[in-house]
Amino acid sequence: ELKVEQNPLFLSMQEGKNYTIYCNYSTTSDRLYWYRQDPGKSLESLFVLLSNGAVKQEGRLMASLDTKARLSTLHITAAVHDLSATYFCAATTSGTYKYIFGTGTRLKVLA
């Protein structure tokens, strides 16, 4: 059964600093997704990673996928306050449409 774990669960960082959120999954999966959720709101899609070695970048966020290590990372470069949110990763198992989510990382960027 596919399980998805994220760490850290909470992250408080200063503006201008860099940091990485890690997403591990337990069984073979070649699809990995990253979402953002603002307090009280729904989820917004950030990245879709479909193959080993995939790297996607948007602004100060960069996501990568290593299917051999069963690991995806979300790297934040020079954080700004607007990036404060909860970030989720999700994976799907081969042959199914089940999106299994990690527990989320609550990011707070301090001015």
Place this chain on the structure above:
Amino acid sequence: DGGITQSPKYLFRKEGQNVTLSCEQNLNHDAMYWYRQDPGQGLRLIYYSQIVNDFQKGDIAEGYSVSREKKESFPLTVTSAKKNPTAFYLCASSANRATEAFFGQGTRLTVV
């Protein structure tokens, strides 16, 4: 505009009552999903449907029921048997497994 519409946004019910949450999509997506989110927690899959007239249980299906009579609609009923149903419920849809799931704005259910 294409998207997923959940209604109502807020819902209050007394314990012992069934309640149905609506989810409609006009994205022509085959697959639809229901997730539950508790405060400070991740998303847990309740039910999902890959095609019309077919659906599968997720990890926490007990106390919930769904139907998929039309491609665009996937209503969720929270039955009176469900313990601790107060939560934020999110509906999502996807075109296929190679694309992301898109989410509605959610329904916040409070049972008193």
